[in-house]
Amino acid sequence: MSLLLKDRVYTMQSPTAKRGVYPLHGYKLGLYRMPIKLEDPAEIQSIFQGLKNTFEMDMYADRIYATYNWIEENMPDPDAKGYEQVKLSVTVEIVTGEVVDIIYQIFSIEKFGDPQWVKDYRKKADHFAKMVIDTILRNTILSDKMVESLTSLEKISENQALIKLEELTPLAQIVPDAKPIAKIEKPKPAVAGKKQVIVRDGEEAIPGPIDIEYKDKMDQSTPFKTSTGNMVQTWGRVGADNKVMGVWGEFCSVDFDICVADGACIDACPVGVYDFFEFSGNVASTKKPLQINEPDCIFCLACEGVCPPQAIKIYPQ
Numbered sequence: 001m002s003l004l005l006k007d008r009v010y011t012m013q014s015p016t017a018k019r020g021v022y023p024l025h026g027y028k029l030g031l032y033r034m035p036i037k038l039e040d041p042a043e044i045q046s047i048f049q050g051l052k053n054t055f056e057m058d059m060y061a062d063r064i065y066a067t068y069n070w071i072e073e074n075m076p077d078p079d080a081k082g083y084e085q086v087k088l089s090v091t092v093e094i095v096t097g098e099v100v101d102i103i104y105q106i107f108s109i110e111k112f113g114d115p116q117w118v119k120d121y122r123k124k125a126d127h128f129a130k131m132v133i134d135t136i137l138r139n140t141i142l143s144d145k146m147v148e149s150l151t152s153l154e155k156i157s158e159n160q161a162l163i164k165l166e167e168l169t170p171l172a173q174i175v176p177d178a179k180p181i182a183k184i185e186k187p188k189p190a191v192a193g194k195k196q197v198i199v200r201d202g203e204e205a206i207p208g209p210i211d212i213e214y215k216d217k218m219d220q221s222t223p224f225k226t227s228t229g230n231m232v233q234t235w236g237r238v239g240a241d242n243k244v245m246g247v248w249g250e251f252c253s254v255d256f257d258i259c260v261a262d263g264a265c266i267d268a269c270p271v272g273v274y275d276f277f278e279f280s281g282n283v284a285s286t287k288k289p290l291q292i293n294e295p296d297c298i299f300c301l302a303c304e305g306v307c308p309p310q311a312i313k314i315y316p317q
């Protein structure tokens with residue numbers, strides 16, 4: 001049972017409805033209103049795109065429809081008239097706006113013909129509708145909005161709100177990558193790759209100091225291997241030949257294209273954060289101090305202070 005729907009706004013069995021064409025007499029309609037706003041077309045698209053491999057998705061005007069199909073097979077009822085299976089479905093509709101309404105209606109079984117076949121039809125349709133709603137609320141950008149709403153309305157922490165959302169949506173299926181838009185993902189870097197290229201001994205390199213906004217300005221590379229097999233993923237790496245290596249580090253950051261490998265940071269660091277590794281092909285130097293023990297950093301800033309080309313930036317945590 002979806003707990004979210006226990007306090008459903010109301011259940012109707014009448015020809016009236018808030019908006020749209022609802023429902024024919026005797027159909028069951030579940031309507032749940034959530035105090036979250038959904039108006040940005042990119043966010044609406046995100047929900048549609050995020051679930052298109054999980055449910056049959058459709059969109060019309062300000063509404064998104066998610067349909068779950070299932071098949072009932074080999075019904076034992078003697079009135080089954082030889083049929084071996086029947087295809088059934090339930091559709092959940094998300095009405096966007098200042099608040100989000102999630103609506104589903106369960107058609108009377110006559111819609112599918114030979115009603116006696118389908119044992120517990122309404123119960124199953126109700127269950128699947130709730131599963132669809134729980135899945136939408138747990139996986140799409142609506143989960144972020146729900147958490148935000150719970151934290152502000154109930155004055156609880158983000159973690160508590162996440163736990164509460166999980167408790168409210170026990171039927172949710174896990175859908176990977178169901179939030180496919182830039183607004184929810186990290187902001188796209190304004191500048192792709194490195195820009196400050198200078199020529200050193202006929203080759204391209206960049207001058208210091210390190211650009212401290214590198215994570216906002218540069219693209220993150222795909223992971224690549226060091227000579228000793230460590231996997232590294234920098235911001236601003238171009239190509240695979242180490243010519244432009246980019247900046248590495250979460251909070252002890254080194255711009256490898258500025259570093260001249262004098263080893264001052266290695267000598268200065270009291271806790272052994274850095275160690276040299278070979279990177280052939282880089283213009284500025286072919287050895288780079290990898291922050292292999294970055295979590296040990298005590299933020300003394302010694303390395304930042306001794307680096308001649310100012311290739312290091314420490315972000316005290």
Ligand code: SF4
Nearest residue numbers: 269297298300301303
């Ligand atoms: S800030 Fe201090 S502890 Fe951290 S890496 Fe630099 S020298 Fe080492």
Ligand code: SF4
Nearest residue numbers: 259260262263265307
């Ligand atoms: S002190 Fe600066 S230039 Fe020297 S090895 Fe460390 S990062 Fe490179």
